[in-house]
Amino acid sequence: MGIEAWWPMLRRDSQKWLIANNGDELRHDIATEILRAGGEVRGSYLPDADVDWVEAVANGEVPDPPIKPPSR
Numbered sequence: 001m002g003i004e005a006w007w008p009m010l011r012r013d014s015q016k017w018l019i020a021n022n023g024d025e026l027r028h029d030i031a032t033e034i035l036r037a038g039g040e041v042r043g044s045y046l047p048d049a050d051v052d053w054v055e056a057v058a059n060g061e062v063p064d065p066p067i068k069p070p071s072r
Contacts, residue, residue: 003050004063006037019058023051 007015014033025044026034034040040047046054056063 001038
């Protein structure tokens, strides 16, 4: 599931923490919340694409959803 799908399921204070600490090691409670919402955590960090998405949100941009390969 892409970040645009699970981001709205996070608590607002978790979203604010992710914006303020973008790219940093995730707190355990934040990582657990992301996983429960259907997101991905690599070690103790968000994947690079998710970090880029959060940065765009922090900059007031509306990021494009990830491009999915066509079904065959």
